[in-house]
Amino acid sequence: MTGEPALEGPAWLAEVTCVDVTVRLCRLASCRGELGGRRTAYCSDAHARAFEAEHVWPEARKRARRRAKYACQRCGFKPSAVRRDPAQARRYARHELKLEVNHIVALRGRYRFVSCLNHAVNLEVLCHRCHVAVTNETRTPASTAASRPTPG
Numbered sequence: 001m002t003g004e005p006a007l008e009g010p011a012w013l014a015e016v017t018c019v020d021v022t023v024r025l026c027r028l029a030s031c032r033g034e035l036g037g038r039r040t041a042y043c044s045d046a047h048a049r050a051f052e053a054e055h056v057w058p059e060a061r062k063r064a065r066r067r068a069k070y071a072c073q074r075c076g077f078k079p080s081a082v083r084r085d086p087a088q089a090r091r092y093a094r095h096e097l098k099l100e101v102n103h104i105v106a107l108r109g110r111y112r113f114v115s116c117l118n119h120a121v122n123l124e125v126l127c128h129r130c131h132v133a134v135t136n137e138t139r140t141p142a143s144t145a146a147s148r149p150t151p152g
Contacts, residue, residue, distance in 0.1 A: 011111065012115070015116065016116055026044075026047055028047040030050075054119050055114050056113065056114055060101075065125055067120065071125070072099065073124050083097060096127070096129065100126055100131045101123050102134055102135075
């Protein structure tokens with residue numbers, strides 16, 4: 001036990017660290033206004049959508065792709081341009097013609113669906129090949145350190 005009070009409600013509440021969700025104020029960090037009437041989390045529907053865009057994975061992923069103009073942010077690969085040319089499209093597997101959204105600060109087993117790790121600044125849009133390369137770069141130091149003998 002850590003001595004911290006446990007949040008009541010869904011498990012995802014603990015993953016939202018950019019605002020205190022235990023107080024009765026709008027959950028949008030830029031607002032934090034009082035809630036009126038029957039509202040329990042957001043002062044308006046627009047603020048609910050804004051919070052969702054920064055925290056809920058499917059919406060954050062969709063907006064990241066749109067923000068990157070449906071191209072890889074590392075190499076500029078545009079799957080839509082390749083799909084229009086059948087000769088060029090045959091050189092790629094189906095999964096290589098989809099853009100993937102990468103967490104810059106990796107989740108590493110943490111809750112994905114609602115999290116502050118889904119903020120736009122932590123997401124980058126990559127083609128499959130770049131995503132594999134980035135993932136291998138981040139995994140390499142840990143795996144090579146584990147395989148090295150310890151000095152002594």
